[in-house]
Amino acid sequence: MPATTQEPLHKEANQPPPTEKTxxxxxxxxxxxxxxxxxxxxxxxxxxxxxxxxxxxxxxxxxxxxxxxxxxxxxxxxxxxxxxxxxxxxxxxxxxxxxxxxxxxxxxxxxxxxxxxxxxxxxxxxxxxxxxxxxxxxxxxxxxxxxxxxxxxxxxxxxxxxxxxxxxxxxxxxxxVEPLAVGWHAVNISPFKPNDSVLVLGGGPIGLAVIQALVARDSASKIIVSEVSARRKEFAKQFGATHILDPTKDDIIARCKELCDDQGVDVVFDCAGVQAALTQAILATRARGTIVNIAVWEKPASINVNDLVFKERKYMGVATYVKGDFKEVIEAISEGRMKxxxxxxxxxxxxxxxxxxxxxxxxxxxxxxxxxxxxxxx
Ligand SMILES: [Zn+2]
CATH class of the missing domain: 3.90.180.10 (Medium-chain alcohol dehydrogenases, catalytic domain)
Structure with a gap:
């Protein structure tokens, strides 16, 4: 546009310039x-x-x-x-x-x-x-x-x-990355080791993050997921769960024992925070196994401590992530180990x-x- 036809920005010389949006x-x-x-x-x-x-x-x-x-x-x-x-x-x-x-x-x-x-x-x-x-x-x-x-x-x-x-x-x-880092951190600080069997309670975002963290490490012998919703069961399968159980239809304790040498799983990741599921999950864990809680509970849960005592099971809480977890998740995505x-x-x-x-x-x-x-x- 020729300069001669351009309108001056501020017709009055004393008018302040338009202020920045605040x-x-x-x-x-x-x-x-x-x-x-x-x-x-x-x-x-x-x-x-x-x-x-x-x-x-x-x-x-x-x-x-x-x-x-x-x-x-x-x-x-x-x-x-x-x-x-x-x-x-x-x-x-x-x-x-x-x-x-x-x-x-x-x-x-x-x-x-x-x-x-x-x-x-x-x-x-x-x-x-x-x-x-x-x-x-x-x-x-x-x-x-x-x-x-x-x-x-x-x-x-x-x-x-x-x-x-x-x-x-x-x-x-x-x-x-943030929700994935929650699952990544939980696996990192849990006692999970290669060839362990795992039970994941709940196939929501955090349950799926745990599954993906395990798949990225390519080292779980079994990833069993307990979930009610049909769509979430499909997601769990798609992301790498090896067995899908439905707590409204399956006997979780019996099935976990059956799938894992008649003993139960090595590690449970509780991403659901539901009392009935926790009670069963403890009994679905083998001797010296660990129940890892990631869920945020709406009210206090009850645990029969003797179910921990007599089988030397451990119960632990994990919270969010520490420095390093974000970096590891970004790398896993960038390298295609997580999709x-x-x-x-x-x-x-x-x-x-x-x-x-x-x-x-x-x-x-x-x-x-x-x-x-x-x-x-x-
Ligand atoms: Zn501090």
Missing amino acids: TMKAVRFHGQKDLRFEEVQIPKCGKGQVKLKPAWVGICGSDLHEYLGGPNICPTSPHPITGESVPVTFGHEFSGVVEEVGEGVEDFKVGSRVIVQPIIYDGTCGACESGLINCCYSNGFVGLSGWGGGLSEHVVVPQSSVYNIPDNVSLEVGAL PESMITKKIKLNEVEEQGFKILVEDKGNQVKILVDATAF
Whole structure:
């Protein structure tokens, strides 16, 4: 366009230039069944921090628990690290593109494709000093405890939480790394060893993550999955389960013994958190076997401790992941040892999170594994 016909940007010389946009859209959790798609302040990127434009965000079972029965994890009084309380922006399973880096950040550039490891930790307590950031005595999560979340147009996180993803890993698959890392970590710290037999309780996202972590290691003699939903049984099979049992039809204890030298399985991974399933799973475990709990329980469970005592069985809890788990999962995906794409059963927009995300996960749970939100579309 010739310069002579161009309209001046500001007709009056004294008028200030248009100010930069200071607000953005975010999905915030205000309380039980109160999720709002609203306008909030755009966070500023400080020293040692990275500002991202979230790309894809997975909806997690813990988000759903908060929505249906919370706030539980989300703070109702100021969180010891973030200082924030509800409302908080949701979204802790996400990928994105770097928009800005703060002073002192060298590993990331504007345009880098990244994922976020969402644990918030103080770095100073005994657990953190031992490298157990997942057990930090003040811990929290980006997307649950403050510091924003993936379900927004922008988010600022510490550089230590950010991981680059290789060119052959898509941003969609990047959003699956967090739940996959939960299963990966559980297998890592469990006493599972090559040729062990395994029983996985529940074929939801975390159960499928455990199956994939075992398959990536190519070392389980049997991967038995106990699941009710027909679609989830198919997924379990597709991802590498060797035997599918249905707790409403099969005798889990008898079948596990039958499949495993009349003794039972070496390791159980409980990804369901259901009392009846746990009671059976303990008895489906061989002498000196281990029951690994990954599930978050809605209420206290009961265990007949004598079932542990007389067979020297162990019961252990595992929580999220530590440094290294994200890296190992990214490598497994990049090298093709894990192919998690088909966990994505639905894609929705940022403004559809409640209606097409949370409500669908309640009404159509058996048919969904992972619903991903396109954080750039609304
Ligand atoms: Zn700590």
